[in-house]
Amino acid sequence: MRLKHKDLLGLEYLEKEEINLVLETAKPFKELFTRSVKKVPPLRGKTVVLLFYEPSTRTRTSFELAAKRLSADVLNISSSTSSVAKGESLIDTAKTLEAMKADFVVIRHSMAGAPQILARTISASIINAGDGTHEHPTQGLLDMFTIWEKKGRLSGLNVAIVGDILYSRVARSNIWGLNKMGAKVYVVGPATLIPPRIEEMGVKVYYDLDEIIDQLDVINILRIQMERQKENLFPSLREYNEIFGITDERLKRAKGDLLVMHPGPMNRGIEISSSVADSSHSVITEQVTNGVAVRMAVLYLLAGGDSQGVKR
Amino acid sequence: MKLVIRNGRVVDPKNRTDKKADVLIENGKIVKIGESSEFRPGDVTRSTVTIDATGKIVVPGLIDMHTHLREPGREDEETIASGTRAAAQGGFTSVCCMPNTNPVIDSVSGVKFILTTAAQEGVVNVYPIGSITKGQKGEELAEIGKMKIAGIVGISDDGKPVMNAQIMRRALEYAKMFNLPVISHCEDLNLSMGGVMNEGFTSTILGLKGIPRQAEEIMVARDIALAELTGGKLHLAHITTSRSVELIRQAKRKKIRVTSETAPHYFSLSEEDVRGYNTNTKTNPPLRTKDDIKALCEGLADGTIDCIASDHAPHLDVEKDLEYDVAPFGIVGLETILPLVITKLVREKVLTINQVIAQLTVNPANILGLERGSLSIGSDADLTIIDLNLKRKIGKEFTSQSKNSPFVGWELQGFPVVTIVGGKVVMEDGKLV
Numbered sequence: 117m118r119l120k121h122k123d124l125l126g127l128e129y130l131e132k133e134e135i136n137l138v139l140e141t142a143k144p145f146k147e148l149f150t151r152s153v154k155k156v157p158p159l160r161g162k163t164v165v166l167l168f169y170e171p172s173t174r175t176r177t178s179f180e181l182a183a184k185r186l187s188a189d190v191l192n193i194s195s196s197t198s199s200v201a202k203g204e205s206l207i208d209t210a211k212t213l214e215a216m217k218a219d220f221v222v223i224r225h226s227m228a229g230a231p232q233i234l235a236r237t238i239s240a241s242i243i244n245a246g247d248g249t250h251e252h253p254t255q256g257l258l259d260m261f262t263i264w265e266k267k268g269r270l271s272g273l274n275v276a277i278v279g280d281i282l283y284s285r286v287a288r289s290n291i292w293g294l295n296k297m298g299a300k301v302y303v304v305g306p307a308t309l310i311p312p313r314i315e316e317m318g319v320k321v322y323y324d325l326d327e328i329i330d331q332l333d334v335i336n337i338l339r340i341q342m343e344r345q346k347e348n349l350f351p352s353l354r355e356y357n358e359i360f361g362i363t364d365e366r367l368k369r370a371k372g373d374l375l376v377m378h379p380g381p382m383n384r385g386i387e388i389s390s391s392v393a394d395s396s397h398s399v400i401t402e403q404v405t406n407g408v409a410v411r412m413a414v415l416y417l418l419a420g421g422d423s424q425g426v427k428r
Numbered sequence: 429m430k431l432v433i434r435n436g437r438v439v440d441p442k443n444r445t446d447k448k449a450d451v452l453i454e455n456g457k458i459v460k461i462g463e464s465s466e467f468r469p470g471d472v473t474r475s476t477v478t479i480d481a482t483g484k485i486v487v488p489g490l491i492d493m494h495t496h497l498r499e500p501g502r503e504d505e506e507t508i509a510s511g512t513r514a515a516a517q518g519g520f521t522s523v524c525c526m527p528n529t530n531p532v533i534d535s536v537s538g539v540k541f542i543l544t545t546a547a548q549e550g551v552v553n554v555y556p557i558g559s560i561t562k563g564q565k566g567e568e569l570a571e572i573g574k575m576k577i578a579g580i581v582g583i584s585d586d587g588k589p590v591m592n593a594q595i596m597r598r599a600l601e602y603a604k605m606f607n608l609p610v611i612s613h614c615e616d617l618n619l620s621m622g623g624v625m626n627e628g629f630t631s632t633i634l635g636l637k638g639i640p641r642q643a644e645e646i647m648v649a650r651d652i653a654l655a656e657l658t659g660g661k662l663h664l665a666h667i668t669t670s671r672s673v674e675l676i677r678q679a680k681r682k683k684i685r686v687t688s689e690t691a692p693h694y695f696s697l698s699e700e701d702v703r704g705y706n707t708n709t710k711t712n713p714p715l716r717t718k719d720d721i722k723a724l725c726e727g728l729a730d731g732t733i734d735c736i737a738s739d740h741a742p743h744l745d746v747e748k749d750l751e752y753d754v755a756p757f758g759i760v761g762l763e764t765i766l767p768l769v770i771t772k773l774v775r776e777k778v779l780t781i782n783q784v785i786a787q788l789t790v791n792p793a794n795i796l797g798l799e800r801g802s803l804s805i806g807s808d809a810d811l812t813i814i815d816l817n818l819k820r821k822i823g824k825e826f827t828s829q830s831k832n833s834p835f836v837g838w839e840l841q842g843f844p845v846v847t848i849v850g851g852k853v854v855m856e857d858g859k860l861v
Contacts, residue, residue: 128633205746205749205750206750206751207749207750225751227751227752227753227754228634228635228636228705228751228752228753229634229636229705229751229752229753230751232704232705233705233751247635248635248636248753249635249636249637250634250635250636251635285635288632288633288635311631311632312627312628312629312631312632312638313628313629313632314632316629316632317629317632317633
């Protein structure tokens with residue numbers, strides 16, 4: 117079985133079988149990390165360009181590591197140091213990469229739809245590493261992998277995404293993926309930070325986490341950005357923390373095996389308390405490890421690899 | 429110079445004409461309309477140019493009361509010359525051009541520039557619209573009276589609303605003296621700020637900031653209230669939502685002096701068409717929902733919406749070929765407005781041909797106070813001959829300098845085949861003369 121499209125632009129466009137394929141393929145890649153030689157050859161000779169218009173340490177290094185562990189050659193283009201700073205348009209940058217025969221372009225951009233522009237302009241495989249508020253598909257995939265690994269399944273689980281849903285590409289990708297895999301998705305946050313008609317995506321909206329905390333199997337906590345307070349989306353960070361912050365107190369009524377997740381970076385003390393971040397509920401560091409495995413799976417599969425080739 | 433149009437079906441809503449007739453034009457004026465048998469021997473001679481309009485309809489030259497010709501300032505996007513050529517191609521004999529140029533047309537010198545350039549280089553009649561406020565800054569009234577004397581037919585800060593209700597009030601009161609319509613672009617800038625498409629489910633899944641419909645409806649309600657207060661002449665540009673239509677309907681029942689227009693893209697496309705991030709779906713106001721399309725059609729059918737105007741907004745490929753967030757708003761429209769009206773409204777039996785022709789001729793003429801929009805004896809010979817059966821696929825070639833249209837590739841039916849301005853044929857068989 118293979119992936120159906122040459123690009124990974126969002127989880128909206130993947131079918132359930134394709135998501136399963138990525139998760140299954142990520143497993144043996146994760147096992148690789150326990151060996152002393154963490155490299156395998158499937159992408160040897162291929163060029164992976166990391167085109168990051170937004171700063172990122174976590175995602176970029178995760179992709180870089182994934183590509184290198186597959187033996188690919190990696191190029192890093194970050195907007196501040198490249199011709200982008202001179203005002204080069206996305207289309208011209210794309211054409212330059214095409215002329216250099218890049219095989220993969222991993223793009224992170226502050227505006228929704230940027231990966232689509234690349235995908236229709238060049239023949240390389242485009243991986244969306246986050247486009248504005250639209251999607252962050254590999255984050256959605258690694259979040260699902262994390263849950264699946266710990267719980268053995270996704271179907272039927274109660275998963276809540278908590279925080280600034282309005283501006284979150286992570287939330288949207290998670291909603292698409294989790295719904296396709298049969299989980300029950302809840303979004304919790306201030307009414308001003310819930311996108312219009314999000315219920316139509318197949319989620320239940322709550323403003324009070326305490327109403328559902330005892331039913332949840334997973335809480336995925338989103339970072340709250342300071343800038344949102346200036347836009348009158350909520351009055352203060354301390355008020356946000358009081359009403360929505362995940363603290364030991366709040367988790368008192370939660371299930372013993374509740375998973376606490378966060379895409380990072382965390383604002384300790386605001387959306388999540390340090391104590392919860394470091395508790396046994398937290399799988400936050402595991403998410404980072406899983407991220408590399410999932411990104412290896414995505415690169416491998418987009419390069420034409422199929423599920424058979426990975427099993428050792 | 430004599431010109432006769434034979435065998436066409438003459439549709440002239442102002443004079444309530446819809447019959448087979450020949451039209452005789454002499455020295456730029458219409459001198460006779462009637463059956464061939466009514467013509468005298470001397471009327472048509474060997475030197476008379478004959479146009480055979482068998483199977484076609486002959487209508488008063490179409491009027492587009494909302495276009496952006498980009499001159500002065502953005503002659504790379506469009507000029508008065510190229511924009512009027514596009515109008516002729518589209519079957520239009522008169523256009524109004526909006527003042528949001530660079531510099532803004534807010535004074536006599538600007539108006540004179542437009543009129544002079546149009547006289548020298550324009551291919552159709554051009555009627556300038558002056559700005560409401562100086563520089564369209566929304567702070568001080570422009571010299572509306574002087575501009576009226578110089579030749580404007582309306583005032584507008586289009587591109588932007590007049591956010592300050594007091595200034596909009598004063599504009600309506602003041603313009604009333606000159607019988608000028610105040611053409612309002614209804615948008616609450618605080619509600620719409622940063623938005624790039626209609627706010628709703630589609631904007632949520634596309635991750636694009638939405639413009640709530642209330643941004644338009646609040647200003648429609650406000651402007652109607654101010655029109656009621658002042659007795660001024662209000663014209664609402666590019667109406668897009670069902671509630672806007674309802675507000676206008678109620679206002680007309682109360683006999684408030686309000687008229688309105690919509691553009692073809694608002695009844696041909698919806699927010700769903702933004703999926704895929706094609707920036708030729710990015711317009712301000714934005715494309716709305718299928719329910720709004722239905723309400724617009726009902727509004728057109730019952731006269732709540734008085735006319736259809738293109739809001740022709742040229743932009744270069746290099747400007748539109750960007751991320752959705754940063755691409756400029758606007759699409760060209762002069763060359764697709766008529767076929768869209770016929771395909772989407774007449775062929776879909778939403779409106780009759782008589783109704784749409786009224787919306788493109790006598791109605792805008794009345795709103796602007798123009799002595800045009802009808803085929804009366806002695807009037808200027810502005811005519812459009814339309815082939816309702818002609819099918820064409822919209823290609824990438826446009827007469828306009830810009831090609832930013834979402835309709836490329838659409839199969840449409842109903843195209844103009846001859847455009848006559850002042851008795852002169854300016855377009856024939858899809859080619860400019």
